[in-house]
Amino acid sequence: MKRNTLLAVLLLCVCSVGGQSLSKVNALLDSVFPKNEPGIAVEIMDGGKVIFSRGYGLADIPTKVQNLATTNFNIASLTKQFTAVGILYLAEKGQLSLSNTLQQYFTDMNPIVSQRITIKELLSHSSGILDHYDFVRKEGLRHGYAREVYEAIKDKDSLYFEPGTAYRYSNTAYCLLGMIIEKISGLSYADFMKRYIFLPAGMTNTAVWRENQTILEPATGYDKDTTTGQFRKSQAEEHIFFSTEGDGAIYTSPKDYATWFNALQHDKIISYKSLLTARSIQNPIGIHIGYGYGWFVGKNQYPTYVYHSGDNGGFRTYSFTVPVLDYMVVIFANRSDVDIEAIVQQINQIIHPELKAFTPIEERRPSWRSAVHGREKLKLTRCAFRIDLFCSGRFLRRASGQGKRIQSYSVAPKTAERIF
Numbered sequence: 001m002k003r004n005t006l007l008a009v010l011l012l013c014v015c016s017v018g019g020q021s022l023s024k025v026n027a028l029l030d031s032v033f034p035k036n037e038p039g040i041a042v043e044i045m046d047g048g049k050v051i052f053s054r055g056y057g058l059a060d061i062p063t064k065v066q067n068l069a070t071t072n073f074n075i076a077s078l079t080k081q082f083t084a085v086g087i088l089y090l091a092e093k094g095q096l097s098l099s100n101t102l103q104q105y106f107t108d109m110n111p112i113v114s115q116r117i118t119i120k121e122l123l124s125h126s127s128g129i130l131d132h133y134d135f136v137r138k139e140g141l142r143h144g145y146a147r148e149v150y151e152a153i154k155d156k157d158s159l160y161f162e163p164g165t166a167y168r169y170s171n172t173a174y175c176l177l178g179m180i181i182e183k184i185s186g187l188s189y190a191d192f193m194k195r196y197i198f199l200p201a202g203m204t205n206t207a208v209w210r211e212n213q214t215i216l217e218p219a220t221g222y223d224k225d226t227t228t229g230q231f232r233k234s235q236a237e238e239h240i241f242f243s244t245e246g247d248g249a250i251y252t253s254p255k256d257y258a259t260w261f262n263a264l265q266h267d268k269i270i271s272y273k274s275l276l277t278a279r280s281i282q283n284p285i286g287i288h289i290g291y292g293y294g295w296f297v298g299k300n301q302y303p304t305y306v307y308h309s310g311d312n313g314g315f316r317t318y319s320f321t322v323p324v325l326d327y328m329v330v331i332f333a334n335r336s337d338v339d340i341e342a343i344v345q346q347i348n349q350i351i352h353p354e355l356k357a358f359t360p361i362e363e364r365r366p367s368w369r370s371a372v373h374g375r376e377k378l379k380l381t382r383c384a385f386r387i388d389l390f391c392s393g394r395f396l397r398r399a400s401g402q403g404k405r406i407q408s409y410s411v412a413p414k415t416a417e418r419i420f
Contacts, residue, residue, distance in 0.1 A: 022052050024350045032343065033057040038222045038231060038314070038335035041067045043254035046351065048265065048326035050258060059219040059334065061231060072205060072251045073219045073332035074243060075317045076310025079250040080174050081278075082197055084123055084294030085264075086181050088274040089196060095184050098123070105180050109154045119180065121163045122173040123293040124283040128159035132172045146189070146245045149175040167285050171247040178246020189245040201263035206252040209243040215251045219334040221314025234314035234336065248312050254330050261321060261328045279306045279323060288359040296361055305358045309341060320344045320358065327352065 025044070033039035039057015043050065055067030090096050096119065103114040113129065121127040135152035149172055160168055178189045185192045190208035198206045205216050222231040243249035252260075263269055270278075281290030281297045290299050298305035303324045310317035316333040318340045329347050331340045341360055348355055 021350050025052060025347055026054070028343070028346060028350070029054075029056050032338070035066075037061075038220075038333075039067050040331050040333040040338070040340065041069050041071050041073065041219075041254045043069050043258045043328070043330050044347070044351065045258055045261065045326060045328040048262065053255065053258075057335075059217075061220070061222070067219060067334070068217075068253075069255045070205070070253050071217050071219050071332075072207075072215055072253050072256075073317065073334060074209065074221060074248070074312055074315045075250050075252055075257070075332065076248045076312035076315055077171075078257075078308055078310045078317050078319055079246070079248045081294035081308060082193060082250060082260075083174050083177050083181070083246045084278055085270055085275075086192060086197055087119065087123065087177055088270050088278060088293065090181065090184055092270060092274055096180070102176065105183050106150070106154065106176075109150075110157050112157045113159060116159070117163045119177070120282070122170075122177050125167055125169050125173065125291050126165070126283045127163050127170060127173050128161040128166065128168060129153065129170055129172055129176075130156050130158065130160065131170065132175070146175040146179050149244055150179060167283050167291065171244070174247035175244050176246070178244075181246075189249070193250070197269060200268055202259045202268075203252060203256040203263075206250065206256045206260075208245065208249045209251055210249075217253070218251065219315075219332070221312075222335050223314050224335060224337040231335065243312070248310070254332055257319065257330045257332075258328065261319075261330075265323065265326060279304070286359075289361075298358055301356065303355075307358060307361070309361045311336065316340050318344050320348065322352075322355070325352075 025042075029040070029042065033056040035057060037057050038059075038061065039055070041055040042052060044052035053069040055069055055071060057067050059065045059067045059071045087096070087098075091098060098118065098120040100119050101115055102109060102117045102119075102122075103111060106114055117127045117129060122129075130153050132149045132152040135156070136148055137152070153172060160166075181192050182189055185196075187195065190210060190213070193208055198204075207213055207215055209215065221234050223234040224231050264275055267275070278293035279295055279297060280292050281299055282292050284290040284299065285296075286299075288299050288301075290297050292306070295306045295308050298307075303322050305320065306323055307318070307320040314334060314336045316336055316338060317331070319328070319330045321328045329344050329351075331344060333340050345357055345360075348357070
């Protein structure tokens with residue numbers, strides 16, 4: 001009864017959103033993003049209807065093209081929700097089970113790892129699989145794809161933790177999920193997404209980045225030099241692992257993303273049951289937040305918040321939704337020096353002041369200063385040892401050399417600023 005009463009109040013608030021609130025949103029964004037610099041594009045839905053749609057700043061500095069709600073941005077880790085839905089789509093078709101292990105799809109992967117990790121654990125960031133970045137051979141590599149990710153970790157015989165027992169955000173896991181989609185469907189990740197996800201959802205201007213792929217109405221990503229104040233291009237040409245399939249390769253616009261949200265809300269891609277599973281906590285992270293399949297999920301609250309952030313090169317992205325209200329705020333930025341998570345919080349307070357603030361995603365990542373005040377576990381393996389330094393599941397540093405085999409030991413930081 002209490003939940004029904006709250007929902008009735010919230011729905012009443014949805015109907016009461018008016019021009020004054022939207023003018024406040026516009027004034028907020030106008031004050032943050034100058035017209036002559038890279039900026040953002042925004043789409044807001046409430047009660048299932050688009051109530052705000054606009055761009056701010058430049059999509060590209062040399063041409064002075066303006067950002068619009070139809071401008072396509074690299075959405076970075078928001079790609080993960082598309083990959084998760086693709087996996088759930090195949091599961092509904094009976095083509096895979098979330099309990100299947102990696103060994104079923106990667107027969108040449110080290111069985112010590114492949115026999116222990118399931119698809120479900122990849123989806124929920126509970127696999128413990130090693131990050132690929134430190135193991136990739138980058139010599140002569142211009143653009144890294146999922147196959148390079150796999151080659152980098154397929155022979156490894158260790159994990160960060162026993163699968164299913166902890167949380168560690170993993171781009172590597174979602175690269176492997178993208179490869180599983182390819183192996184089952186017989187299509188490239190890009191072709192599968194276009195045929196079974198984008199077009200059925202009505203996303204006609206969305207694409208997966210590839211070297212030969214034309215991106216319509218693209219924004220250029222920029223980093224800002226803190227010394228000179230100048231913006232420099234920061235996207236695929238500047239970053240080897242800018243857009244690996246499965247974890248960060250999709251380009252779309254706020255307008256098309258709103259179409260995606262609407263398609264999910266109306267069961268156009270996967271069933272309500274599967275979507276509810278993806279939008280439910282499958283791996284608790286802390287007191288107020290957990291991870292589902294492709295989304296962060298607010299914990300112990302009603303209505304449920306479902307959201308995700310992304311950062312890749314000069315792009316920053318954020319999607320915040322309250323599915324029961326058909327409410328969505330999506331912001332895509334083509335500059336890396338902005339805190340769009342804070343902007344989403346401010347927009348929520350303008351549009352829905354009755355909603356409590358959501359738990360920032362960044363709180364799941366310990367700062368360097370907080371890391372050095374703890375006691376860190378170092379792991380040495382084999383006679384040619386490797387030292388991995390972690391804090392709360394986050395990899396901080398690696399060292400290697402020759403030494404005696406030791407299981408593990410702990411060290412305290414030398415000072416507040418130095419670990420060694």
